[in-house]
Amino acid sequence: MHILILGGTTEARRLAEHLADGAPRGLRVTNSLAGRVAAPRLPPGEVRVGGFGGPEGLAAWLRAHAVDALIDATHPFAGTISFNAARAAAAAHVPLLALRRPGWVPVAGDDWHAAASLEEAAELLPALGARVFLTTGRMGLAAFAALDRQWFLVRSVDAPEPPHPPRMEVLLDRGPFTLEGERELLRRHRVDVLVTKDSGGAATAPKLTAAREAGLPVVVVRRPPVPEGVPVVADPAAAARWLTDRLDRA
Known part of the structure; x- marks a missing residue:
């Protein structure tokens, strides 16, 4: 077989x-x-x-x-x-x-904002924060390329290619991630909004807990x-x- x-x-x-x-x-x-x-x-x-x-x-x-x-x-x-x-x-x-x-499920204390696509996530950001932790991977950064007032911390396994946001720092890393590490990352980069896809699983879920503890809004892109x-x-x-x-x- x-x-x-x-x-x-x-x-x-x-x-x-x-x-x-x-x-x-x-x-x-x-x-x-x-x-x-x-x-x-x-x-x-x-x-x-x-x-x-x-x-x-x-x-x-x-x-x-x-x-x-x-x-x-x-x-x-x-x-x-x-x-x-x-x-x-x-x-x-x-x-x-x-x-x-x-998929992930919100719990008490979460401030989640659902988006049907990366483009819709980009539309939500101006009202939510100025320093964005973008964890949607290197593909699809073009959806955020027009946002010149936000600063982005982009985490991906491989380096992204243009088009991408003009104000951006890239963090090359691969999960699983720890809760303590995610807390420190949010604090060190003064992140005030998180963007993620609803990928599910435990390997990248600590960022959601860290955002909840910090009282940060989270834009969650729904899966197809x-x-x-x-x-x-x-x-x-x-x-x-x-x-x-x-x-x-x-």
Whole structure:
């Protein structure tokens, strides 16, 4: 049985590790990475890097490599590849599962402001603060490029490229992050507003606690929906059980 995991996330890597540790005989796992990170953490199993050429290219790859099941374990905001995967799986008649970590939920004391997109987040900022901690990654900074009155601390794994905000400091770092570290970062840079995507998970959640403690507003960009009709699980163990069920039936 050949499994293709569309990965690049912690959940995808943990699923690959889970399958590598207890994989039934004859189970082949291929991990696909988009290639947007210069030095990704490679999962066990076969690894391919780069795009497929849209849904038609992915469907052709599924057929050519006799893929029996496709798992979309990409980032919650990698919307294009998720819809491409749904179209490709349908065309190639390959079962598809989406693995998505649960989103964050506000708690008492949070001052969250929801935004449907990065552009909408940028529109909210002038009324919320002047010193912005921007943790939405290096992609999409063009949405904030017109804001010349705000100062931005941009944290990303790799260095961003233009267009980006004119007043900006870049912090190259990779999670997981600690609560104490996030507290110190907000204090040292005198941050007065945080912008984040609703990525979910524990690795980058301490910034939300630090912002709550400091009484800072947080602009939270809502994640795009999973394509209609695609089953969703919230953790690698559930994805492994889904695969085991399919393998048992096969």
